[in-house]
Structures are given as C-alpha cells and as structure tokens.
Amino acid sequence: MRRAPKRITSFDVAREAGVSQTTVSFVLNDTQGQTIPEETRRRVLDAAKRLDYRPRASARSLAAGRSDVVLLALPGVPISTNLSRFIEQFAGALAEHGLSLVTHLAEGHGRPLPDLCAAVDASAVVSLIPFDEATAEALHRAGAEVVLGAGKQATAELQEIGRIQARHITSLRRENLGYALPGEHSSEWRVQERLRGVAAVCAEQGLAEPIALEVELDAAKAAVAVDQWVRASVTGVCAYNDETAMAVLAGMHLRGLRAPDDLAVIGVGDVAAAQVSIPALSTIGFDYAEQGRESAQAVAALLGIAVGDPAAAVDVLARPRLILRASA
Incomplete structure (x- = not known):
C-alpha cells in the first residue's frame, strides 16, 4: 500500500497542453x-491521455477534502453467506466513520476499476484479491488516497488455511492426499x-x-473425481471450500464410500x-464479522479519520480455525 500521489486535475491537463482550463473543459466536455x-x-x-486523466463527478466530500466513498472490489465469485456477513459488517463499521461502501465485481465484464473509482469519486479502494502495480497506480491517478489490496499477509493466510x-x-x-x-x-x-x-505440508x-x-x-x-482418487490410493481430501467438499461427499455416496472411513474430507x-x-463436514472457519469491522478500522486509519496504526492494519488476518465434525 502506498499513499496517493497528487491526483491529476484539469489544471494539470491545461498546463501540459499549454492552454487554459476553460479550453480543457470545452474540449473534454465536447461543448x-x-x-x-x-x-x-x-x-x-x-x-x-498522457496524464491518464479521468474526469471526476462528486457532489459530496468530507471536511478533509475527500469523498466519503470506499470502493470494495470483489472477486468474481458468488456472494456466499460468509462473504455477505463480511460486507455487511464492513459497510456498517465504515458508516460509523462517516464512510459509504460501493461494491464492484472486479473480475466481471464491466467498466475498468480505475474508471469506476473516478466515476464514484472513491477516496479508498479495497480488494479481496491482489492489485498489480499498474492497477494500483491507475487507481491512485483516478483519485484514490488509499489503495488496499490483498498482500503478503493475505497470501500467508490463504496458505495457512491449506x-x-x-x-x-x-x-x-492419511498419507496420500487429494485436493x-x-x-x-x-x-x-x-x-x-x-x-x-x-502441498507445503506434504513436502515437509x-x-x-x-x-x-x-x-x-x-x-x-x-x-468421477472420487474414482480417480481411489485408483491413486488417496485416503484424504482437502477441498477449496465447503461446497466443493460436500460435492465430494455426494460423489462418494454414489460410489458407496463413506467419510472418513474411505476418504477423510475437510472443507473451508x-x-x-x-x-x-x-x-457433518469438518472445515476451517473464520470470524467474518470481526474481519469486516477490523478492515473498516484499517481503512479509516489510513484515511486519517480514526485512531489506529495504519501500518499495522494494512492486511487484516481472518484467523482461520479448525472445526472438527464427522467427515475427518
């Protein structure tokens, strides 16, 4: 995460082109x-074009000279109950700091995220997936003071789940694992x-x-996947999420297999x-509500409108925990 450089304005375009701001306005608005x-x-x-200037439309701003909009870029996945719980708590906690949440499916086929950032006049952009450097820079140029993508701690958290x-x-x-x-x-x-x-645990x-x-x-x-695992002498399966794990259980049922006797299965x-x-499925659980509140606190701290240590709040860990039931 880096603090934003000065955002590009029509004054910058006018200076670059050697004309007045009025002329810039006439040209860009096709007056x-x-x-x-x-x-x-x-x-x-x-x-x-050279300055990557995007016109901004904002009728509201905070006393500090910024908008109250926080843009949340979601991965292109169905909105699960857990993700809904995170968004609800994130939005509620942001509201306590006078901030409003706008969500966007970042992996969809809509307008580019930097364009949307400029259009809604977002002061902060938060993502549940990493930003590449070019996207982060474009978001800063579009006016975002805070660009907060999933970073090293989030990567470590995902690996810790596995x-x-x-x-x-x-x-x-169980020494032969499937995923x-x-x-x-x-x-x-x-x-x-x-x-x-x-894979890291298997190697270790x-x-x-x-x-x-x-x-x-x-x-x-x-x-069909269950058949392949059985032929390969797999005795334990780690699934990406609970829905996928329950599909494995359903496939096992069709083949007359039982968990955990034939295959131990665990979800997320x-x-x-x-x-x-x-x-009942053994799984990895999280406190999504708390993660939403802590993420909001991180954004507010980075914007300078809440007490907190911005450096310590850049990546909020979900603290995964093992939940044991009958399947493994």
Missing part, C-alpha cells in the same frame, strides 16, 4: 458552439495459494504432492449447510 482549432483540441486530448487442512488430515495417518478444486466461480489466486499450503512430511482434481457441484461428475468456510451434510 457545442466553441470554435477551438483542431490542433488545439488534439493537443488537449493527447495531454489528457496447511491447517493438510496437518489435520495427515494427523489421521478438490472448485469447478467454477472461483478466484484462481485464492485457489492456488490454498493448494500451495497443502516427505509425502507425495496432493492430487488436485476439479470437482463440480454435481454428484455424478464429482464421483463453515457454511450453515456444513453442519447438516452427511456426514
């Missing part, structure tokens, strides 16, 4: 009735980091790498249905 030479128009447009899963499964004397990849609607970064955590214990197979939310298709998320799956 009718103005006789502006084509060479001047082109110079203004080229200057705006580590907790693998350590538990191997503690049951159930989600069939669709997932963030590739999150998937791969969790898988790396599982001198075990073979986990056999990673895609498991769709369809019992018959999941059963502790969704409500995990408690009533057959058998």
